Amino acid sequence: MNKISIDYEKKSIERGYTDRLLRIDLTRQAITVETIPAATKEMFVGGRGYCLQLVYDGTSAATRYDSPENVLALAGGPFCGESGFAGTGKFIIGSISPLTGTFCDSNVGGWFFPLVKNAGFDAIAVTGKSLKDVIIFIDDERQTISLEKAPATDSSLLGAEELVENWRGSAKPSSIAFINAGIGAKNTFFGCINSVYYDKRRNRCRAKQAGRGGLGTVMRAKGLWGIVVKSDLGTGAGNQPADKQRVRAVGSQLRQVIKQVDPNELRLGQQGTTSLLDMMNNHDILPVNNYKFGRDERQKEVSGKIFEEKVFSQKHPDGCFPGCTLSCTKGCEAATLTTGPHAGRTVPVDGPEYETAAAVTNLGIFDIPAIMEYAWYCDEYGFDTISAGVTIAFLIEAFQEGFLTTDDTGGVELRWDDQKTIFALLHKMAVGGDDFSRAAGRGIRHLKGWISNRAAGRNGLQREEIERQLELFAMEAKGLEFSMYITKESLAQQGGYGFALKGPQHDESWLIALDQIKNEMPTFAEKAQALRWFPLFRTWFNIAGLCKLPWIDVRHPDAAATDEPAKNLPTVEWYLELVNSTLGTHKTIDDLLAESERCYLLHKLINLRQGFGTREFDRIPLRAMAPVFLDEFHSRRDYYIGQLQELGVATVNRSDEELLYELQEHRRKQYEILTDTVYAEKGYDKHGIPLDETLERLGFTAPEYRAIVADARERTQAGRAA
Numbered sequence: 001m002n003k004i005s006i007d008y009e010k011k012s013i014e015r016g017y018t019d020r021l022l023r024i025d026l027t028r029q030a031i032t033v034e035t036i037p038a039a040t041k042e043m044f045v046g047g048r049g050y051c052l053q054l055v056y057d058g059t060s061a062a063t064r065y066d067s068p069e070n071v072l073a074l075a076g077g078p079f080c081g082e083s084g085f086a087g088t089g090k091f092i093i094g095s096i097s098p099l100t101g102t103f104c105d106s107n108v109g110g111w112f113f114p115l116v117k118n119a120g121f122d123a124i125a126v127t128g129k130s131l132k133d134v135i136i137f138i139d140d141e142r143q144t145i146s147l148e149k150a151p152a153t154d155s156s157l158l159g160a161e162e163l164v165e166n167w168r169g170s171a172k173p174s175s176i177a178f179i180n181a182g183i184g185a186k187n188t189f190f191g192c193i194n195s196v197y198y199d200k201r202r203n204r205c206r207a208k209q210a211g212r213g214g215l216g217t218v219m220r221a222k223g224l225w226g227i228v229v230k231s232d233l234g235t236g237a238g239n240q241p242a243d244k245q246r247v248r249a250v251g252s253q254l255r256q257v258i259k260q261v262d263p264n265e266l267r268l269g270q271q272g273t274t275s276l277l278d279m280m281n282n283h284d285i286l287p288v289n290n291y292k293f294g295r296d297e298r299q300k301e302v303s304g305k306i307f308e309e310k311v312f313s314q315k316h317p318d319g320c321f322p323g324c325t326l327s328c329t330k331g332c333e334a335a336t337l338t339t340g341p342h343a344g345r346t347v348p349v350d351g352p353e354y355e356t357a358a359a360v361t362n363l364g365i366f367d368i369p370a371i372m373e374y375a376w377y378c379d380e381y382g383f384d385t386i387s388a389g390v391t392i393a394f395l396i397e398a399f400q401e402g403f404l405t406t407d408d409t410g411g412v413e414l415r416w417d418d419q420k421t422i423f424a425l426l427h428k429m430a431v432g433g434d435d436f437s438r439a440a441g442r443g444i445r446h447l448k449g450w451i452s453n454r455a456a457g458r459n460g461l462q463r464e465e466i467e468r469q470l471e472l473f474a475m476e477a478k479g480l481e482f483s484m485y486i487t488k489e490s491l492a493q494q495g496g497y498g499f500a501l502k503g504p505q506h507d508e509s510w511l512i513a514l515d516q517i518k519n520e521m522p523t524f525a526e527k528a529q530a531l532r533w534f535p536l537f538r539t540w541f542n543i544a545g546l547c548k549l550p551w552i553d554v555r556h557p558d559a560a561a562t563d564e565p566a567k568n569l570p571t572v573e574w575y576l577e578l579v580n581s582t583l584g585t586h587k588t589i590d591d592l593l594a595e596s597e598r599c600y601l602l603h604k605l606i607n608l609r610q611g612f613g614t615r616e617f618d619r620i621p622l623r624a625m626a627p628v629f630l631d632e633f634h635s636r637r638d639y640y641i642g643q644l645q646e647l648g649v650a651t652v653n654r655s656d657e658e659l660l661y662e663l664q665e666h667r668r669k670q671y672e673i674l675t676d677t678v679y680a681e682k683g684y685d686k687h688g689i690p691l692d693e694t695l696e697r698l699g700f701t702a703p704e705y706r707a708i709v710a711d712a713r714e715r716t717q718a719g720r721a722a
């Protein structure tokens with residue numbers, strides 16, 4: 001294609017905003033720069049809020065992930081790029097998802113969006129489809145934006161340093177950052193987007209991932225190889241807060257607490273999030289064999305301590321953006337691959353994060369080289385490590401339970417702890433190899449129907465019965481695969497997954513440690529209240545351009561003396577100080593929660609518009625609530641018997657099958673009661689549809705919003721009548 005370019009006049013950052021949107025239509029090859037209305041900023045703040053508004057405005061109930069009008073939206077927030085505070089490299093990518101069929105977003109760190117913001121933009125919206133792969137190039141140095149021919153590679157990681165060298169000209173390598181998605185994103189529904197930046201301390205490119213929901217799949221369906229930004233965060237650049245000294249002072253206070261607390265608790269600065277492997281295993285929360293078990297003796301072979309001492313390079317602090325001393329972005333400089341197209345190559349590996357490592361234990365594998373290989377290939381292919389791993393785990397269990405045979409899998413026997421077979425399937429999925437691997441690449445929601453169709457008639461079972469049985473251990477909800485926590489014993493986290501608007505991802509409600517490990521919400525009422533407050537405050541970080549870890553994983557020493565230690569309110573006060581000293585405002589915590597609740601409601605409305613969003617879509621598989629099979633029950637039999645006795649259930653002279661059924665029915669009823677209670681807390685009716693007064697309170701009074709709600713109510717009534 002011929003290069004298409006426009007000049008633009010850069011708008012400098014002022015009090016955290018540029019108030020500019022970059023819009024690209026790939027079908028028309030049109031590039032425009034627009035002003036973001038003050039009303040949009042007031043209503044939706046930035047980050048996730050801007051992505052929601054852009055996708056809502058640009059799409060309809062008929063929009064699918066590969067529709068030309070689908071919007072791939074990217075936005076930082078008012079604090080993205082603030083080097084005087086910890087955890088400010090974050091931005092959000094959102095779109096209509098191939099997995100869920102509705103809005104899904106994923107947060108990611110690195111230098112990319114701080115550079116985009118420095119180049120003059122608070123958000124980017126990409127629509128249309130290009131016939132040939134292209135890149136968008138934002139050049140702050142020349143103040144041009146162009147559409148150009150994409151590099152001739154489907155690689156996400158290999159050759160990244162050469163691309164930076166080609167693009168940077170006379171600028172320093174750290175002035176270049178880009179996002180892209182590999183070949184696996186083209187051939188599956190769970191493609192991730194890599195956020196690639198040059199790390200001068202390690203003298204190489206590194207990558208963070210926007211993994212959830214198949215956003216890389218959306219990008220490649222548009223014919224978009226990636227977006228490149230060139231901008232210099234040198235002297236004079238920055239977030240330009242209203243009161244820089246106040247920002248620096250509160251940022252210094254947070255860094256001091258990080259320095260004091262983290263080395264003696266999670267050790268994120270030394271182990272990254274692999275430290276959670278030990279914690280979760282010790283509390284029966286680490287997923288093993290498709291979430292069947294929560295603990296395994298082999299976990300000691302993949303301890304966070306081993307990652308700290310033998311895998312991760314500790315030579316340099318590892319924050320993914322300047323100003324963050326939590327330094328949890330760990331990495332290994334040399335891992336040798338043993339499978340796939342790059343077998344024998346030695347590569348650097350970023351991470352792995354806990355979620356990636358646990359995706360491998362969920363396959364029955366407890367081997368650090370295998371974890372590193374899985375992490376690298378998923379990043380290289382552009383796979384969400386969570387969805388890819390959980391999908392393979394589901395397939396193994398379906399095979400073990402007799403719902404799949406070698407006739408279905410192309411002659412392959414699927415087993416736990418079988419690295420050769422599992423990696424072979426991963427590589428096939430990346431290129432869309434055969435019918436089985438292509439079906440696997442569509443995710444668990446699709447696979448339930450695919451398996452049921454093939455297995456119908458075997459052993460006298462009909463399609464509907466097979467699908468019902470698969471649903472018991474198919475670890476997806478709303479079309480999204482579960483992230484990596486066993487929730488059987490945490491009612492709060494069950495609700496955190498079930499009520500999460502994007503599907504079961506922990507960034508909206510990570511309550512399992514507070515509930516199951518620290519027991520800080522022991523009563524039913526406390527769990528229900530937490531399921532309103534925590535999702536709002538956690539998703540506030542996603543509209544602000546901030547990382548949650550300095551708040552939720554580094555508890556202020558003074559929090560213990562407060563009435564609600566789990567909320568870590570002393571640190572929350574520092575975030576409020578960041579807000580007001582940046583924006584020149586006098587906001588309260590309630591103001592921040594209201595901002596988040598408006599975004600939360602818009603996401604709910606999009607879900608309803610797309611035909612989802614009601615109570616049936618908030619239900620979760622039985623395995624997320626209770627043991628499904630007897631071997632699960634037997635793995636903690638004494639514990640479950642004790643629970644049943646506390647409930648007044650007679651356990652003497654009864655079979656384990658009967659006791660398992662009693663436990664399952666109790667857990668199901670608990671979840672339904674929780675659903676009713678949380679809906680009331682959120683201002684929904686019993687079907688999960690917002691009440692009119694909720695719309696009114698949050699400013700959603702336009703007829704179009706009321707029409708979405710009315711249509712959802714009508715569908716619900718029609719369903720009940722049927």
